[in-house]
Amino acid sequence: MGFKGLLGTSEENYYEGHMSEPDFFADLNLSLVISGIIKPFEKFNLKSLFLSPLKDIDAIEFRQAVFRDLENDELFGILKKFSLNMKTVIGHLSTLEKLYEYQREGWYLDALLLYSSSIKNLSNAFSKLKLESAGLVSFRDFLLDYINSIAYKTLVQTAQEIRDNISDLEFLMVIGNGKITVSGFSGGEDYSKKIIDSFERFGDYATHKESLRIKENDGMSHVEAAVLALVAKKFPEPFKKLKDFYESYKSFLNATILNFYYDLQFYISYCDFIRPMKSMGLHFTLPQISHSKNVMAKETFDIALASKLTSEKKETITNNFYLSEEENIIVVTGPNNGGKTTFARTFGQLHFLGLLGVPVPGACAKLFLFDGIYTHFERSEDLENLRSKLEDDLHRIKEILSQSTSNSIIIINEMLSSASVMDAVSIGTKIIEAVRVKGSLCVYVTFIDQLTRLKGTLSMVSQVDPDDPAIRTFKILRQESNGLAYARALAEKYGLTYERILERIK
Amino acid sequence: MRPSLLFDKENDRVSDEIPWNSHDLVKDFELERLFNTMSAGDKELKEISMKIVLNPLRQLKTIGYRQKVIEDSLKNSDIIREIYNKFKKSVLQAKEHHFWMGSSNPEYILHESVSILSTYIDTIEYVRDTLSRNYNKFDSSGFRSFIEFMLKYFDSDYIAEIRRHLSNLNFPRGIRVRGKIGEGNSITDYMLLEPNPVKHSLSRISLRNRDRHYTYVLPERDEAGAQALSTMRRKAIIDVTNVLQDSAENVLVFINEIVKEIGFCVASINLHNAIESSSMPIVFPIPQDYDGAMEIRELCDISLGIKLQRKPVGNSFSTDKLNLMIITGANGGGKSTFLRSLGQAQLLMQSGLFISAEFAKIPIVYAVFTHFKRGEDTEMNKGKFDEELNRMNLIVENLMSGSLVCFNESFAATNSIEGSEIAKQIIDALINKKIKVFFVTHLYELAAAYYDQRENWMLFMRAHRIDIESPPFKIIEGKPLPTSYGEDLYNSIFH
Secondary structure: OOOOOOOOOOHHHOOOOOOOOOOHHHHOOHHHHHHHHHHHHHHHOOHHHHOOOOOOHHHHHHHHHHHHHHOOHHHHHHHHHHHHHHHHHHHHHHHHHHOOOOHHHHHHHHHHHHHHHHHHHHHHHHHHOOOOOHHHHHHHHHHHHHHOOHHHHHHHHHHHHHHHHHHOOEEEEEEOOOEEEEEEOOOOOOHHHHHHHHOHHHHHHOOOOOOOOOOOOOOOOHHHHHHHHHHHHHOHHHHHHHHHHHHHOOOOOOHHHHHHHHHHHHHHHHHHHHHHHHHOOOOEEOOEEEOOOOOEEEEEOOHHHHHHHHHOOOOOOOEEEEOOOOOOEEEEEOOOOOOHHHHHHHHHHHHHHHHHOOOEEOOEEEEEOOOEEEEEEOOOOOOOOHHHHHHHHHHHHHHHHHHOOOOEEEEEEOOOOOOOHHHHHHHHHHHHHHHHHHOOEEEEEOOOHHHHHOOOEEEEEEEEOOOOOOOEEEEEEEOOOOOOHHHHHHHHHOOOOHHHHHHHOO | OOOOOOOOOHHHOOOOOOOOOHHHHHHHOOHHHHHHHHHOOOHHHHHHHHHHHOOOOOOHHHHHHHHHHHHHHHHOHHHHHHHHHHHHHHHHHHHHHHHHHOOOOHHHHHHHHHHHHHHHHHHHHHHHHHHHHOHHHOOOHHHHHHHHHHHHHOOHHHHHHHHHHHHHOOOOOOEEEEEEEOHHHOEEEEEEOOOOOOOOOHHHHHHHHHOOOEEEEOOOOOHHHHHHHHHHHHHHHHHHHHHHHHHHHHHHHHHHHHHHHHHHHHHHHHHHHHHHHOOOOOEOOEEEOOOOOEEEEEEOOHHHHHHHOOOOOOEEEEEOOOOEEEEEEOOOOOHHHHHHHHHHHHHHHOOOOOEOOOEEEEEOOOOEEEEEOOOOOOOOOOOHHHHHHHHHHHHHHHOOOOOEEEEEOOOOOOOHHHHHHHHHHHHHHHHHOOOEEEEEOOOHHHHHHHHHOOOOOEEEEEEOOOOOOOOOOOEEEOOOOOOOHHHHHHHHHHO
């Protein structure tokens, strides 16, 4: 089986996909997440990949298998090193035209040597480590054939010989006022060492100071280039070989290896993004994706929020959920700022990421192969005309209901807050019934606890700290909503719950 | 390579950190005036004096060694001052160059390091010559070995070698450097070669002549090129610059070490002159073992004498063994002055200096601590008694067996019975831990308790009231009397 790329999609649609962000991205804070992932990888044009959920379970599992292999830190480290080296190689090759004579050939040679040592290391690591994913296995096989080909071996060997010959050269420069003379080097000691010896007796008093350094790699100046040309004149043979070599093998990069390198960035970028969260103790898991709506996740969290909190060294609260048969709508109630919106986002993010084939927040997860995500989050209030806001809301919800299918995910947040409670109850009831009948997966965030008792719904409530009702825990639990979570906590604190009062009064 | 003028062996050295309780010591023994006299306005001398005086020597022979060095200094004060000033001047000069050392341009730094080192080497040579010319005027093994040290480590060959390096590093014939070809064919691995190599044999020269060489000449007005050339020069000299900069720094530390030692000699000359001009007696005390006898005759408070510009009242006593001295008696009777003169004498003796007395035999102690009553001016959040106990707590935390603690009116911030009881428990504990205690107190209960069960290692001294007996401020041996503070106060107010 030949190597067909690392992304599990066919050759043709490698980099196709959505170029613009879908409507729900802003509501789910996925814009932040995706830009956070791809920002360090700007050159690779990864955005369309991260905007394109897969529709095919096989393709998803193909990627998941690669991610599973990458859970081996050693392998990941080696691939990252390979990737960095490839970046350097390509960087050098892209600037050759601008360089001085001999410098150009020198960088070309070193790029080739770096390229060959990187793929050699990669191949060695592959042969040592256990690979399970079809993507990596097929690349490993390709690579082995490639580096054992006679043509490739000759190329590398010749390059190495030329480099060794040039590295062995030693020459004497006399730097005077406005001129430099190059001649052969006939031996001599490092004068600095002699001076160290002369002052050695003061060594008892050594005060270690930070040494001055000259910045290397500032590029070559025209003076250095001129001196290099003189060195080439002084030692014509190795430099001539170098020039001939350069002329005869202008391009050495293999297209398959290049493709692997580009595809690999998808995995590296995502792994890099989630690593800080993992080291804060948060879990990521490769979800089971299926056509079943009995979805679940344990210890899951809002990846956008967690990324921010992690960068501030703060802890992220995780939540669990599961939907059983006959339940397709989670209605979330509870105190303000208790994490209801965050929970709704988490549900949407989880599904979106799941269909990208990447590890999702959580200790384990079963997710649904959806055909679309529709969200309606309350936008910043425009108080000028509440009635028209309600109207807008209803228009929007109608649109969602008409576009979505039984395989869609619908997330509605703080709907109808501009309506009277009476209106809100009746409108909300109707919407939920419509969604239930349609069978879409839905998260519905509301203040109205009556909605939690409708058919097809599952009630989840955001919690407060029992000791201090002013502190929100950001935990959302599967629980019957009575609209009293806040009040009950306060009452318990002062020993005034119904039960406590019965106990206390003798 | 370490000069040892003030210490006869490397391992006799004591800490040269200013100890944690220096503030109390200076204040309680009025050492500020003493140090000011020693330093005569030279800030560095003051620091040197403090560091040495406040870190007592702890062996009889090292004190004897130091006393000889000080005697030599007094005898050859002109030479000592000259050497000190010469060193000071070269350090000062170097400091002016030092301004450039902050630069990140190795060419500047190398140039400045060369200048600084030239100055240092000139000075070292000068001092070596001055001292060796006067070798016979010095008797102490300290000075003699110091001079030998200078001759050994800074012989003419060595000085010439250093000077040759320094002149080489001006690169009169260009910078000779070995190069190699590195990554991307950059020129790398610069290794500086000796600018004026030793002449090769004839055959080598002819071989060299056959070696073709190629020259690049920078076009005129090629500013960027000049910059680039300078970068290459810097790469060639960066290593040697680091070496030279470090060396300049190291030589400075070495010189400062000598400045410290010679400086203390200068400070002792200054102190000697001041005591003499105040007509106070001067004597080198004879150090005794910790358990040895103590005898003083006409011991004076030097700070007070220098202030008064005349000899203050001196005190005397003699005892075979002294672990506890309790000083009682009238207010304004000179008790504090007496305690101060004892503290000063202890510290001066243990830094190898003379004291103001006609004769003195003093046992050495490990370290000196003071616990003096503090005036109302100290910043106090705590109660006064609380503050006193807190300070005592700090002392106990740092105390070692063999030390001396001087108390002055301590633990009097509570009623006298309580104060006495606490003081007695502290004193008993200290004595038990082999710590000497000098205690000035009004607490009659305390003094009487010890007097009632007096031992041969206790000494009771008493300040006498002005109206009776002896000259004013004289402290003489005597039984504690139930004189009360109130009575003194009454007297001072109603008379």
